[in-house]
Amino acid sequence: MPSRIDSHQHFWDLETFSYPWLHAPALQPICRSFLPADLAPMLQQSGIEQSIFVQVQHTLDENRWVLKLVEANPFIAGVVGWVDLASPAVEEQLAEFTPHPKFVGIRHITQDEPDDDFIIRPDIRRGLAALEKHSVPFDLLFYVKHLKHTVALATEFPNLPMVIDHLSKPVIKAQSLADWEANFRAAAQFPNVYCKLSGMITEADWASWKPADLKPYIDIALEAFTPKRLMFGSDWPVCLLAGRYAQVVDALEANLAGLSADEREQIFCRTAREFYRLPE
Template identity: 50%
Template sequence: MIDAHQHFWNFDPIRDAWITEDMGVIRKDFLPADLAPVLQANGITGCVAVQADQSEAETDFLLQLAAENPFVKGVVGWVDLKAVNVQERLAHYAQFPLLKGIRHIVQGEPDRNFLLREDFGRGIAALAAFGLTYDILIYPHQLPAAVEFVKKFPNQPMVLDHLAKPDFETGELKGWEQHIRALGKQQNVYCKLSGMVTEADIQHWKKEDFTPFLDVALEAFGPQRLMFGSDWPVCLLAADYAQVKDIVTDYISRLSAAEQAQIMGGNAIEFYKLA
């Protein structure tokens, strides 16, 4: 079993300003030594470390941790995809086989059509030559641009993080569902069943809150293009690791053993080309 989405950091209150005072439980360091026993307790054999800061220093930090900790099977890092020298930077990182993909924190961009920027598109087009995937991190209001975006790059492997963070608290599916189904029609696009508990009522969420959204994701992407991710340690704001995993394993228990195995690891291994 593979956790397709988690983070590490040495907490820095300035760099990590998104971790606000009320998030005390995650305002500290989280490193492989903290995660290893948690994965072991939950029967998870490996993970993919995903960037949380937009800097090459972050990419270097995660690659070093992956090199030192064999259970970290791959890294989704960051390079400036808008930069004129993006080819050069990607060529530099090509020497690190543990770098599997790139992510940009598009949810933090004020332009709802950021994904459609010409300079950003040039960076996305450069990924294929280096065999790198792209993680799409957005909010629901950015979904229309995402649908247009993925159609422009039909051969680029992409994965939607956190189901695009729908409103689990109100259960509002309209709009979100239409765009998720449109994304699912693009065979190069996968979806992570991750980051859900922190988008729900973090004090009072119930497993049933997620079911209508998971139904849409399963219909749109099928078991062949879904993957489990914990979003640890961010998930700790609302749930422990076992609770997060149980939301997914309980939901997919209706599927065949082979389909469950795909969602809980097989798809991540294939998508990220994990050893």
């Protein structure tokens, strides 16, 4: 039976790296180190057998650090790391990491860039062309205001697998679809664009959200992308701001109850395995 895969989780170690963003007052509950030993029991309790680490630092040293964690923690099925897309040395950076069988993708924290058009700058597009050349998947960490760029990227790089993290962070707390749904559906028209059903509870009301609050967004994602291009992600430990790991899993399961067993398996396992080309 295929294992369940969490396609989106993080580790950080305050003794190894500096994380200035973690010191914001609202993030105090997660302003501590989170390592594989913290995640493993929660995966087991929720029936998740493997996970994929996703970068949180714009540094090559984080890639090297996590790849060492992988050696001691076989449940980590893949690492989505970082390279400097704007650098003329991007191909050399890729050459260091892509030979590792568990280095499966690249992400840049586009949402934090001061320039809303960062991802379509010529120098960044040259970096994305290098990813396409070497068949390295790319995670799109967008706010709603960036989602419009997905069509341009998917058109220019039709052979670059891309996945929208956290549905591009719609304003679930306000139950708003404005400025999100049309661009989200437009992105879904491109077969190389996928989406993670992740990061939703922290876009809802942290104190009072319920699974039904996520349903309008999940239903649109199911219609636009179908289960074949959707994958489960917890966004742990960020999700702990709004709920326990098991609550994230349970909320998605509740909203997928109308799907067939095969469709649920696709979302909880096969899409991530196929997108990131994980070994069986």
